[in-house]
Amino acid sequence: MKYPRCVNGERVSGLRERTRRAVRAELAELALGLFVERGYEETKVEDVAAAAGLSKRSFFRYFPSKEDVVFGDVEDLADEVAAAVRSRPADEPPWTALRIVLREWEERIHAAQRDPAVLRLIESTPALRARLHQRRDEMRARIAAALRERPGAGLDAFTADLLTGCAAAALDAAGREWLRRDGDADRGELVDRAFAALAPVR
Amino acid sequence: MKYPRCVNGERVSGLRERTRRAVRAELAELALGLFVERGYEETKVEDVAAAAGLSKRSFFRYFPSKEDVVFGDVEDLADEVAAAVRSRPADEPPWTALRIVLREWEERIHAAQRDPAVLRLIESTPALRARLHQRRDEMRARIAAALRERPGAGLDAFTADLLTGCAAAALDAAGREWLRRDGDADRGELVDRAFAALAPVR
DNA sequence: ATCTCCTTGTCACCGGGTGACATGTTCGCC
DNA sequence: GGCGAACATGTCACCCGGTGACAAGGAGAT
Numbered sequence: 001m002k003y004p005r006c007v008n009g010e011r012v013s014g015l016r017e018r019t020r021r022a023v024r025a026e027l028a029e030l031a032l033g034l035f036v037e038r039g040y041e042e043t044k045v046e047d048v049a050a051a052a053g054l055s056k057r058s059f060f061r062y063f064p065s066k067e068d069v070v071f072g073d074v075e076d077l078a079d080e081v082a083a084a085v086r087s088r089p090a091d092e093p094p095w096t097a098l099r100i101v102l103r104e105w106e107e108r109i110h111a112a113q114r115d116p117a118v119l120r121l122i123e124s125t126p127a128l129r130a131r132l133h134q135r136r137d138e139m140r141a142r143i144a145a146a147l148r149e150r151p152g153a154g155l156d157a158f159t160a161d162l163l164t165g166c167a168a169a170a171l172d173a174a175g176r177e178w179l180r181r182d183g184d185a186d187r188g189e190l191v192d193r194a195f196a197a198l199a200p201v202r
Numbered sequence: 203m204k205y206p207r208c209v210n211g212e213r214v215s216g217l218r219e220r221t222r223r224a225v226r227a228e229l230a231e232l233a234l235g236l237f238v239e240r241g242y243e244e245t246k247v248e249d250v251a252a253a254a255g256l257s258k259r260s261f262f263r264y265f266p267s268k269e270d271v272v273f274g275d276v277e278d279l280a281d282e283v284a285a286a287v288r289s290r291p292a293d294e295p296p297w298t299a300l301r302i303v304l305r306e307w308e309e310r311i312h313a314a315q316r317d318p319a320v321l322r323l324i325e326s327t328p329a330l331r332a333r334l335h336q337r338r339d340e341m342r343a344r345i346a347a348a349l350r351e352r353p354g355a356g357l358d359a360f361t362a363d364l365l366t367g368c369a370a371a372a373l374d375a376a377g378r379e380w381l382r383r384d385g386d387a388d389r390g391e392l393v394d395r396a397f398a399a400l401a402p403v404r
Numbered sequence: 405a406t407c408t409c410c411t412t413g414t415c416a417c418c419g420g421g422t423g424a425c426a427t428g429t430t431c432g433c434c
Numbered sequence: 435g436g437c438g439a440a441c442a443t444g445t446c447a448c449c450c451g452g453t454g455a456c457a458a459g460g461a462g463a464t
Contacts, residue, residue, distance in 0.1 A: 016410070016462080045451065055413055060452065126336060133335035134328060157382060161375040162396055169367025177360045194364055218431080218441075247420065257444055262421065 024062050027052050031069045036117050040070075040125045067131050070122065072112045078139040081105050082146035090152040094160070097147070098167045099195045106191050109139075110175060116183035123179070136172070140164045170194035226264050229254050233271045238319050242272075242327045269333050272324065274314045280341040283307050284348035292354040296362070299349065300369045301397045308393050311341075312377065318385035325381070338374070342366045372396035 031048045045066050049059040063069050081101065088097040102109075113119040122128040144160040147153065174190035233250045247268050251261040265271050283303065290299040304311075315321040324330040346362040349355065376392035 020411095044449095056451090057414080057453090058412060061411080064452090066451065129339070130332035130336045133339055134332040137331070137335055158375055158379045158392075158395075159399065161378050162371060162399055165371025165374055166368045166400065169364060169371055172367055173360055173363040176363050180359060190360075193360075197361065197364055198368065222442095246418095258420090259422090259445080260443060263442080266421090268420065 020062075027059070027062055028069050028072065032115075032118060032121075035070070036121055040121060040128060067128060070112070070118065070128055071131065071135065074112060074135070077105075077108060078142045081109070081139065082142045085143055085146040086149055088150065090150055094147050094153065094155055094163050095167075097150075098143070098163060102167055102171060103188065103191055103195070106171065106174075106188055109171065110187060113175070116179060119175070119179055136168055140168045143167075166198055167195075170198060222264075229261070229264055230271050230274065234317075234320060234323075237272070238323055242323060242330060269330060272314070272320065272330055273333065273337065276314060276337070279307075279310060280344045283311070283341065284344045287345055287348040288351055290352065292352055296349050296355065296357055296365050297369075299352075300345070300365060304369055304373060305390065305393055305397070308373065308376075308390055311373065312389060315377070318381060321377070321381050338370055342370045345369075368400055369397075372400060 027048070030052050031043075034043045034048055034051065045059055046056045048069075049056045052059075084101045084105065085097055088101065113122065122132055141164075144157070144164040147160050147164065148155045148157065171191060171194070174187060174194050177190050178185050178187050229250070232254050233245075236245045236250055236253065247261055248258045250271075251258045254261075286303045286307065287299055290303065294302075315324065324334055343366075346359070346366040349362050349366065350357045350359065373393060373396070376389060376396050379392050380387050380389050
């Protein structure tokens with residue numbers, strides 16, 4: 001029990017943590033630039049590391065994988081969204097709950113893709129697309145579970161999957177439309193329009 | 203212009219091609235067995251190759267990647283489904299066209315996952331799930347394009363994405379339900395139920 | 405000034421995937 | 435039946451993303 005600023009595993013040692021975050025951010029920015037400029041596959045991790053003045057090994061101490069550079073920190077967003085869903089009133093229809101929660105969280109869900117160039121990069125790189133879909137589906141599954149956990153809502157798994165799948169499709173379509181407009185549109189409003197078009201569901 | 207049985211690039215040399223297919227099938231079956239038994243990540247390509255009595259290099263001459271062993275030949279199914287969509291009557295509403303075509307092609311779309319064990323393997327392996335979603339979305343995109351190409355159907359890209367996304371969700375939910383029932387259900391009927399639940403759309 | 409962590413680089417290694425070359429095997433034709 | 439072309443296979447070296455281990459240097463708090 002020697003050292004000072006540390007709370008159950010989490011180091012809060014000010015400077016140390018701050019520089020770490022700074023390096024991470026700089027590394028990410030640099031990497032994104034290279035990826036957009038020369039292509040994702042064509043840019044080796046070693047290139048990024050060298051450009052930032054560190055070794056390949058050190059790169060992997062900041063990011064668990066090359067792909068993770070693109071998808072920033074999405075620190076367990078799924079948990080928070082699921083919690084938001086769970087805390088909707090029990091008598092609210094599932095679809096309405098989804099619409100309200102997703103409309104509210106849309107911005108943070110799409111946080112990693114606020115730059116059209118990056119989203120384009122993702123769309124045009126199979127490995128990144130795959131990762132994106134994977135994240136999306138993971139969140140979908142947690143939301144489906146959350147929907148069913150609401151007290152009183154006797155929702156079967158099939159319907160929960162169906163509804164969350166459609167909600168994901170709505171977000172997805174909104175994202176694509178936003179990209180088509182080169183980022184020149186209000187994503188929130190697009191999400192609204194998507195949900196509106198599906199309004200009759202359930 | 204020497205050799206005989208070959209038509210513009212496609213070799214039809216009977217035996218050669220047949221043995222090739224046979225080896226491929228055997229290799230796939232063997233690999234699937236190992237994957238299900240010991241896990242996908244835990245099974246090295248070298249193990250599979252050795253079990254089949256060939257070298258790692260030869261394995262990659264039969265399959266372009268380890269993942270492709272799991273997702274059999276899906277020889278451009280997307281093209282065929284897209285064509286089917288395109289050939290629906292022009293005055294048929296998009297959602298109806300989707301329902302009919304997907305109901306009809308469901309079996310072939312899910313061909314790679316007719317064994318619950320394999321589907322479970324996919325679901326429990328991030329790399330495979332990612333690949334599955336990737337394929338699914340690729341097909342979705344082509345179907346969306348096909349929907350818009352129908353003569354007379356002035357369908358905007360946004361709506362097309364939305365509808366195809368929901369259709370994909372329907373297939374997906376059906377697949378999951380089927381898995382929940384351990385493969386003991388009629389997938390076609392599940393797809394019907396999914397579409398029925400979403401019937402009010404558009 | 406010291407005693408710790410923390411960070412970094414280096415090196416060796418793994419596993420999926422590829423290119424090149426050499427060796428057989430098989431096919432098709434004369 | 436024998437010949438040359440096409441084919442399949444194995445081997446070897448290599449690339450790239452990713453990881454474990456170890457050693458050395460720098461920065462933290464007291």
